[in-house]
Amino acid sequence: MPEIVVEYLALLRALFVPDEKPRVWPHFWRTLLRHRRRPLPPPIVCLVGAKASESTLLERTSAWLVRGNGRAAPRVLVTADPPTGATSADSALTALVGLLDRLRIGLAMDNSGAGPITFPRYRIAAWLVGREFAADVDVTAELEDCVPELLRVARGRPQGAVHDAADAAADKTPWPVQVLVRLWPALQLWLFVSGRAPGLSREARWFMGQRYLSPELSVSFLGFAGRLVQPNRRHEDPEQVAKLLVHAFLEDLRCAYRHRLLRPSSWRRTAYPVVLLQSVEPGGVAGKFLRTVNDIRNDTGMFDPLAVVATMTHAPDNRPVGEIEELFAEPPGRTGAPRGPLAQWRDTIGALRRRHADGAWYLVLSLPDSLVRSVGALPAGPGSLPPLPPFWTRRRQVVALVAVVVLLVAAVPVARSLLPEQAPCESHPGTVIRAGECVGYSADDRLTFGSDQVLTDMQREVFRQNEIAAQRHAASPRRPLVSLIYFAGLTYSTKTNEQYPRAQVEELAGLAMRQRELNRAPQSSEPLLRVVVANGGANMVAAPWVTDNLLRPLVRADPGVLAVVGMDRSSKDTQQVIGRFGELGVPVVPTTLSGDGLEDASPLYLQPVPSNVQQARLIADYVLGARYPAGSAQAGQRRYDKVVVYYPDAPDDLYVRSLAAALEAELRPRPIGFDKLVWAHQAGLNGMDSLCSNGMADTRTVHVFAGRNYDFVPFLKSAVQGCGSADLPTILGDDAVTRVIADPHGLETIPIGLPVRYVTKGAPVVLGGRPCVEGADRIGTLPAGPAYLEFCALLAELSRDNAGYRPAWPADRTGLAYEVAGMVLDAVGRNAGRSARTGGVETIPNRAAVAMEIREQPYAGMTGTLRFSDGRIAHDATLGILRSDNVRDPGQQQRCVLLHGTAIDLGPGDPQSNRCPDVTRADDETWSPPSP
CATH class of the missing domain: 3.40.50.2300 (Response regulator)
Structure with missing residues (x-):
């Protein structure tokens, strides 16, 4: 292994491992006392070189960090956006929030073996900065109405996930308990904003005690929060707002790494979070983030565990650039030679931070061509493994203790009735809360979107069929398992009347019916269908962000995702999403979109309804x-x-x-x-x-x-x-x-x-009327065709199996979703029939091939013949x-x-x-x- 690679890995180890000494029971008291002393935050490492923007060094570094066999450092790799030249303070702030959101999503994933990192303070700050009220309203009064939503944001819960505990306990508990349960929601909200309860209002207490934006000028937390929303924020200093956002982000990391004797999980974090920033420009948003971290460390003198490695084409200031080869000690055989850059930085950081020096926390090193050429030589080994946590905090011991506690709690019916029915939004790897809505994607019943009961039940039906399809595929690998992304707006603003979730219920029902049909098919080469449900938020406003940050990695990682269906409504946001899926080579086959010009957004857009x-x-x-x-x-x-x-x-x-x-x-x-x-x-x-x-x-x-x-x-x-x-x-x-x-x-x-x-x-689907919902073999006095009879039989079965789903007549969207899925799968089957089989396993065609199959051969469905030979709209x-x-x-x-x-x-x-x-x-x- 080249010497330069050894030095680089040693640098990484020094950054993300806070303590190399064994932390087991004999050293418990010494470890406890040592961690009471204030440690030194890791430096911000800037790797400067002409090929920094072309290097894959950080991508290989991210891969090296996960070679821990179940244990790894929390990490996130982000390619920095280039400077836009925007002069607007709001634009710069929006860009900073976007970068912080990407960092938070990466660090919040439960992929380190120590549990996910939550960011309650940052989520509150970002939520407030993203809110805008009319100029003539009382902002404080409006925020009082938003306190339940703000509490959901702080706790990472999706819209509709906070259930009414009073209703859940009604007629099941003694009346004194019911009174307490009914009073608790109001008391919880009051304690949350009051700042008087250390456990329940820790976020409000922190906001009123930190140093930025002079919180002492506000009487209460809501008063301070009102200064962060528009239009009031225009009176505040944008730099102070930016520092508040980054400070909240860092404070959440501090709390996650603060060791508590009575919380064993806090001792399992034996590796600092690593942020890998690729292609940073000093004038860009990533450069501003680094400068802000530097200023906050100087201003507050507080420790934070964030380790940053950034690649740059040129240094952020005019300081000398060190060499990685001379990083840790004097070069061998050169007695009296100058100390290496890391030692020099440690010697001078105390004086620099006292002077509040610009770039005090930067460790600027050259990015040699030899390291760029050797990035493929980052070996797997113990160097990427975090140290083991103390014996008494390891999962087996904690799980045994928790199991005993759970058995005791399970004996109390009241506690059981108050347990949440659904996991928090941000504990799910494919979802995130934006503007109070849980957006992203889910393919299993650990998380469903929306608060409408029928909508969530239909999602669970789709996910149940996903499990059956996976079992059928395992039993018969010749049947390819095909995935479709159903993308729609599944949550709604609580302040408007734009809530019509049953349209999405009908479309999901059509997909579930197609899944049932395929899952019960005999063992053959016919494809199986898996549906990924994606939420773009109210009116698909969050759809572009979800596509860029959550669905793009999914599509790249899973070649079985062959198309996107649904798409909700013809809007500019939807048009942007169609274009972005086109760039990824993914066909978009919507259910009902008909806005003119959508086909121009992507050559892989296929519209099955007239314009x-x-x-x-x-x-x-x-x-x-x-x-x-x-x-x-x-x-x-x-x-x-x-x-x-x-x-x-x-x-x-x-x-x-x-x-x-x-x-x-x-x-x-x-x-x-x-x-x-x-x-x-x-x-x-x-x-x-x-x-x-x-x-x-x-x-x-x-x-x-x-x-x-x-x-x-x-x-x-x-x-x-x-x-x-x-x-x-x-x-x-x-x-x-x-x-x-x-x-x-x-x-x-x-x-x-x-x-x-x-x-x-x-x-034609709607005209089947009530007889179709009941599974009749005739429509009035006329017999229907075989395809429509099969559709009606599946609809009647789905209605019987799902108590909340009782359509008065077959909905057009049910038929269209059923048709769209059938058309895509028919194209997959035709392509697979012409493809060679490898090892007895049916190959999945690529997405462009599926789109070409759809265009080459008309699909005869219940709603008519879907023909794309003359264009990409089925006229x-x-x-x-x-x-x-x-x-x-x-x-x-x-x-x-x-x-x-x-x-x-x-x-x-x-x-x-x-x-x-x-x-x-x-x-x-x-x-x-x-x-x-």
């Missing part, structure tokens, strides 16, 4: 082709002569923007009156004029709602106020309304007796307009008004009419193709 242009054409054809039915006084005449389109002013919403533009482009040239109404905020809908005059509506006008689902109910309530029951306005909703139709809570708010017409992208897929006369009636049949697309699997329809199957056609709706 908004076709949705606009369907609506225009319906309005111009609608006729009065036979038997009426105006039979055969045109029913409508005017259209009014309603949509919000939302330039960042790709779906709304493109649909509104397409409707105007389709309707203005047609021989029909056209008008539009745009609102800026949802409150504007409350002041909208009623569509009825003297209790009567204009029956010659179609009112087209082209907004989002959360605006639909307020729109309906304003539209029909003052309307009588005889003539109600004709309202036609876009396909976003299916989110309301799928949600029982949304249906309860729709005005009674109002017929609702809406566009759906999976009309031939079915698109329809349905009508629900009483959405609150779970047993009603959805009526078909008009269908566009390929053949339907529910029986014959008249091709010269609206193409609706006879048994589902609305009898009072007559339609004829409009003249071109």
Whole structure:
């Protein structure tokens, strides 16, 4: 092994191992007394060289640190972002928070054998810095409302994971205990912010006692917290805010490494956390982080265990650059030679820190080419192993003691009822809390997203099928195990009404049904399906961050992840995510996205539903082709002569923007009156004029709602106020309304007796009605096709096995998710059939090959033929307009008004009419193709 490699590994050992002496029982008291003395923090090692940005030294170093066979130093490798040249203080602060989040995620992973490191103080500080309130509100009062959410952030719990203990204990415990349990949540919140309870308010006490931003100017913790949120933060010094964030980060590390006699786990941390920063520029965010750590150590004089190794193209200051070869001692055979750089740094650090010198904690060393060339020679060995913890703290002894305590506690029913049902968010390796929401990914039932019970139950069903698929694959390796990432917004803001989780329930149900179908298939080469559930947060706002920081490593590590499905909504955030998956070579096959321009984000984007242009054409054809039915006084005449389109002013919403533009482009040239109404905020809908005059509506006008689902109910309530029951306005909703139709809570708010017409992208599925949910072999008087009968049988079985999942009729999203999974797996099967088999194990095709298979051969599904030979949008897929006369009636049949697309699997329809199957056609709706 080259000498330079030996010196480099010795440097690493000196950085991350605080004490090389054996710490076993005979040395217990000496060890205890020695650790009461204040140790010296490790230096910040800066490796400077021309090839620093090209070197893989730190990547190999990270790999060397994990060769501990169960024990390793906490570590994280981050490639620093280049300087952006941004001058905004908020931009610089956001960049710093982003870097600290990446460091926290890496160090919080339970991959060292000593347990994860939690960061409660930093999470609180970052959460506050990320909050923004309106300029005219009382910030302190708003923060008081956010205290429960702030407590969840501090404790690392996901949204919806804090259950109501009072309800859990009701009717199960004596009344004195119930009173205490009901009072405890309020008391816990008060103690958390009061700073008066050492155990329950340690974070608030720390914030009010640290030195940055002068906390003594604030009367209480909430008052100090109010200075960190916008718009109040603009009055504070950005440098002080940055130091507070880094100081909180370092304080959490101090607490994790503080030895406590009564906490054996604290003694198991025998190796300091190592941060490896690659390609650091002094003017970048990583350079600012290093300078801030240096300043905090000088300002506070406090110990922190953070060991940093950074590679740079040039030194952070003008100090001399040392040599790694001369690092530890005098060179052999050179008596009286100068002491090495590490010894010199230890000699001078006391004076430098007293003078608050810039770069006092930097140990600047050259990065020789010989070390860069030898990075492949970092050997496995005891050098990367942390020292053993004291005997009395090792896991077997602690586990035995804990087992006894658990047996005693299990005898107390009250304690059992208060145990949490779900692990904290940040204890799961693929998740993190951002803005109060648990985002990331999960593939097992250790963690589910959201607070809706049916949503979490359906995730558990998917995860149960994952386990069965893994067992089937182990028993039959010829069956490839394929993974799909279901990516959607599964949590919601608690301060808005945008909560429609049942749409995601329906999509997960479709995936679970496809899993069940494959898991029960005979032993063959047919693929098996594993679903990874990923949460992009409310409205997918956190989706780009989740993709970059959590899903990117997953995709690179697991070649079995072949596609991303779901994707929730057409927005700029979703468009960014599609582009980033395209860069990774991962196909994106969404369920219902239709915003125009999404296909431009990635060549691997395949949209199985028609675009908004076709949705606009369907609506225009319906309005111009609608006729009065036979038997009426105006039979055969045109029913409508005017259209009014309603949509919000939302330039960042790709779906709304493109649909509104397409409707105007389709309707203005047609021989029909056209008008539009745009609102800026949802409150504007409350002041909208009623569509009825003297209790009567204009029956010659179609009112087209082209907004989002959360605006639909307020729109309906304003539209029909003052309307009588005889003539109600004709309202036609876009396909976003299916989110309301799928949600029982949304249906309860729709005005009674109002017929609702809406566009759906999976009309043939919905038209199966209640008989399909019950597993019938006929739809009305017509027999359905084999594919649809299999779908209905799986849906009925899933409904029986999951008590909370009781759909009134098969949802379009259920069918679309089922179709999308089937299309991807069909492509995998075709590719595998042409591939060579190695050792009897079926090979998994690469992602690009799957995308090419999908494009080359149409997929004949229940919703029509999905064809991508002419582009990456399935323009031939079915698109329809349905009508629900009483959405609150779970047993009603959805009526078909008009269908566009390929053949339907529910029986014959008249091709010269609206193409609706006879048994589902609305009898009072007559339609004829409009003249071109």
